[in-house]
Structure formats: C-alpha cells, structure tokens
Amino acid sequence: MKKILVANLLALFFLFSWGSVMAQEESFPCKAANPELKKLFAGQKIAQLYVHACYGPGLQAMASSYLKASGMAPKIIEDPEGGIPDDTDYVNWTCKYSMGNIADNNPATAWVEGVNGYGIGEVLIVPCLDLNMPVKIWAGYGKSASSFSNNSRPKVVRLAIIQAEMDGATQYGTVYKNLHMVSQSIVVLKDINGYQNLPTPYFKPSTYRDGENQLDYTYFLGLEIIEVYKGDKWDDTCISEIRNKD
16 A cells, blocks of 8 residues: 555656646747858758747747847746746847747837847748748838837848758647758848838749658748848847738
C-alpha cells in the first residue's frame, strides 16, 4: 500500500512539474535576430527556418536584425506561492521593435532594423501572407506624425518570393526547409504615413514530392532595404505593417 501511495505521489509530482515546465516554455522573449536570412537575397539557400506565428513575441528569427529596447527591463513578477512567474511585460519589452509587430494590424507598433546607419541591406521575411491576394505596406513608424518624420522610412526595397518545403511542426510553430528565392522585383515606395500598395513579384506556385505525397510549396514574401527616406532625428528605419488588404 505504501509503495502504491509513493508511486502515485511521484506521478502527481511529475505531472505538476511537467505542466509547470510546459507553461514556462510558452514564454518567448526576443533574444537574437537572424542574419542568415541575407543569404536568400544573395541567391543562396537556407537549410531550415522556424516560423513561430503570424505576429507577436517569438518572431525575432524572421528579420536579420531588430532594434533592442532601451532603458531598464521590466521586472518578472514572481508568484508568492511558487507558481508560474508573470513575465508578460518583460517579454513585450524585449520584442518591442521585433518582427512580431509587422502584421499585428496596429501601425503604432513597428519593426525597426537594429544596425548602425540606415539599415541598408537589412532583410525580413513576412509570415502568413496570402500571396494570391493584394498586399499593403505601412512604411515608417505610424505611431504619430512626429514618430513618422523623426525616423527613417524605406524608399526603395527589393522584394523576393521565398519558396520553402514543410519540415514538421512543434508545439508552438512550424519548421520549413530548403528555403530559396524564386523571383524578385524592385519597388519604389511613396513617403506617406499610411498604407500603400505593395506589388509582389510574379511567381508560379508549384508542388514537390515528399515520399509518396505530392505537396504544395509554401511561399513567403521577403523584403530588403535598398534606399531610405532619412528621418529628421534618427537613422533607424521602420516598417509598421505588411499585410493583406482587408
């Protein structure tokens, strides 16, 4: 009887401990960008790319850089009873200017490149676009008129259609493999604080074989900054939104 009781207690301890670990893993602070994405714009392949979601924390790997938040990080609030800490404010702070803002339907947030200068040559990959539908962009920081004019905005961009194969899924996102560029175009953007059309490069969707299965390729839109409208105060180049039209 004692052995059964001990076994049950151990099982319950493992269950609650595992649940606690899994819950903690749902926190995705932004830690590093993904400079390897530049290979795609140089005509090279990327072996694998993890896509976490359509927007929100966890998308730092979808851009070659992003501006790190300044100031003191918010505190992680510990649970006095030993439960899961509340790190929501901390996570949002680490991802303040990351790719998680690019399609959240909120022009008051923005992806901001994170290198010295105007971000020429920095790239991003936009998840979850329907490339059979029109795409629009809010180039610049749409938070306010002053935020727009004070920061730099992309003027000339190179767009790329990136082809990928499915490579499985995790509990939180999807993994793709064999990513490479199949078409590209140069687009000159207007310097307006609002949405404008973003004509995507032409491509012809195709399929591939995975064992006995015939599957559709997945296609992403990539963007490279070629030239900018310079900001009145800062050289940081911002993009608030890239999304399909409603």
